[in-house]
Amino acid sequence: MAVDAERSEVPHTLNEPAPKTLGVLDQSAFWGNLGVSLLGFSGALAVLAPAGVPQLSMAAAITATVVGTVLGSIMVGIAAIPGARTGAPSMMLLRGLFGTRLSYVPTALNILQLVGWGMFELLVIAQGAEALFGGGPHWLYVLIGGVVTTALTLRPLGALRILRRYVSIAVLIAMAYFFAQLLRHPLPAMHEGSWEGFWPGADAALAVAVSWLPVASDYSRHARSAKGAFAAATVGYSITQIACYLLGLLGLALVAWNGDQAFDPLLAVPLGVVFFAVLVLREVDQSFADTYSTAVSIQNLRPSTDRRVLSLIVGAVSTIGALTIDIEQFSNFLLLIGSVFVPMFGVLAVDYFGNSRRREWDVSAEAPSRRGMLFAWFLGFAAFQFINPGELGFWSTFWTDLRASLGFAVPTWMSAALTSFVVAAVVAGVIGLLSRRR
Numbered sequence: 001m002a003v004d005a006e007r008s009e010v011p012h013t014l015n016e017p018a019p020k021t022l023g024v025l026d027q028s029a030f031w032g033n034l035g036v037s038l039l040g041f042s043g044a045l046a047v048l049a050p051a052g053v054p055q056l057s058m059a060a061a062i063t064a065t066v067v068g069t070v071l072g073s074i075m076v077g078i079a080a081i082p083g084a085r086t087g088a089p090s091m092m093l094l095r096g097l098f099g100t101r102l103s104y105v106p107t108a109l110n111i112l113q114l115v116g117w118g119m120f121e122l123l124v125i126a127q128g129a130e131a132l133f134g135g136g137p138h139w140l141y142v143l144i145g146g147v148v149t150t151a152l153t154l155r156p157l158g159a160l161r162i163l164r165r166y167v168s169i170a171v172l173i174a175m176a177y178f179f180a181q182l183l184r185h186p187l188p189a190m191h192e193g194s195w196e197g198f199w200p201g202a203d204a205a206l207a208v209a210v211s212w213l214p215v216a217s218d219y220s221r222h223a224r225s226a227k228g229a230f231a232a233a234t235v236g237y238s239i240t241q242i243a244c245y246l247l248g249l250l251g252l253a254l255v256a257w258n259g260d261q262a263f264d265p266l267l268a269v270p271l272g273v274v275f276f277a278v279l280v281l282r283e284v285d286q287s288f289a290d291t292y293s294t295a296v297s298i299q300n301l302r303p304s305t306d307r308r309v310l311s312l313i314v315g316a317v318s319t320i321g322a323l324t325i326d327i328e329q330f331s332n333f334l335l336l337i338g339s340v341f342v343p344m345f346g347v348l349a350v351d352y353f354g355n356s357r358r359r360e361w362d363v364s365a366e367a368p369s370r371r372g373m374l375f376a377w378f379l380g381f382a383a384f385q386f387i388n389p390g391e392l393g394f395w396s397t398f399w400t401d402l403r404a405s406l407g408f409a410v411p412t413w414m415s416a417a418l419t420s421f422v423v424a425a426v427v428a429g430v431i432g433l434l435s436r437r438r
Contacts, residue, residue: 014303018087022222027232029164033285035240044248046204053197059190065245068202072209077234083217084229088363090217091300096361099369107300110214113337118290118318128280131263142322149287150315156292171282174275181269188253199415206417214341215293342417343380343424350425355432372431380424388416
């Protein structure tokens with residue numbers, strides 16, 4: 001029995017084959033839980049009131065939430081297919097796209113962003129616990145969150161099964177209860193506001209979904225089928241993120257929600273403390289995914305290193321960082337790193353499903369460098385920054401000055417994520433076509 005249990009778990013190194021043990025329900029529960037986040041409730045404000053445009057009407061915000069989430073979830077679902085087919089995790093798949101050595105560049109960026117978001121999630125867990133218990137020792141909440149997170153990463157497939165059997169049901173009950181309580185208030189006016197900022201609002205919802213692109217195959221590599229991996233990621237994540245953001249929009253409209261009191265509407269309802277505790281506990285799966293995928297990403301650099309040792313190290317670094325680093329100032333840098341993966345997915349999708357149909361996807365240590373795909377990725381990234389450079393000091397100033405020098409004003413309908421995806425995909429397709437002709 002012990003041997004069977006080991007065989008049903010993730011192997012310790014990337015030199016061993018990945019077990020195909022996750023069914024559609026296991027994966028759907030995992031992605032569904034990732035779609036619900038304490039950050040998502042306050043993140044609804046980014047959809048309702050995008051920076052630089054008039055506040056959206058409630059109808060526009062709901063539509064933007066649905067459109068952005070579904071588009072982002074489809075991207076994540078497609079990104080999960082190569083992992084299910086090859087058995088390779090996300091960063092190792094990039095060997096076939098860029099070559100082994102060039103794949104180390106996005107791998108390093110992914111490691112950096114995942115460690116940062118892992119710290120951020122531990123702080124969110126601590127903030128949720130403080131709201132739940134009316135204060136308390138912040139450091140202790142961070143430490144407990146870090147210990148639980150690291151423990152889950154040691155047996156990740158077992159953790160996913162626990163999510164399916166217990167946590168998912170509790171989360172669904174909690175979400176349904178909060179909806180029922182908030183809907184007791186009169187519904188807000190649906191058409192007071194603007195549609196002008198529809199695409200910036202949709203981009204905000206899409207950005208959260210596509211943040212999981214760089215880790216999708218870390219889990220789908222254990223899927224029993226590629227179709228099941230695609231369906232679980234697309235449907236499971238879409239439903240829960242939409243529900244989470246709709247709950248946030250209701251809180252904003254009905255209870256005068258603001259960023260400093262993000263959890264008050266949930267705690268104020270009868271039995272709110274009980275059901276909010278479920279959501280705080282569930283937040284651990286976000287930090288679990290960040291920590292585990294960091295360890296697997298490092299294995300692309302060192303495939304023979306034991307992932308359990310790496311998980312322990314990453315968990316300790318994330319916990320210490322959450323206790324010592326001002327992550328709020330680091331968040332804009334994390335968003336910048338995250339933006340590099342949307343165009344990279346455009347390149348991967350075109351190259352894997354189009355260009356490589358006549359060749360094997362090479363994830364070996366000898367995979368040759370492919371600078372053309374790196375060039376397509378760079379152009380897509382530049383397109384993203386040209387439209388939406390974020391708020392990172394000199395970096396943002398450079399791109400806004402460049403726009404001004406070219407006399408270009410970004411129209412409100414233009415999506416940075418979708419535009420960068422299309423640019424990268426088209427360039428990758430052209431390069432692939434030229435390569436085949438040669």
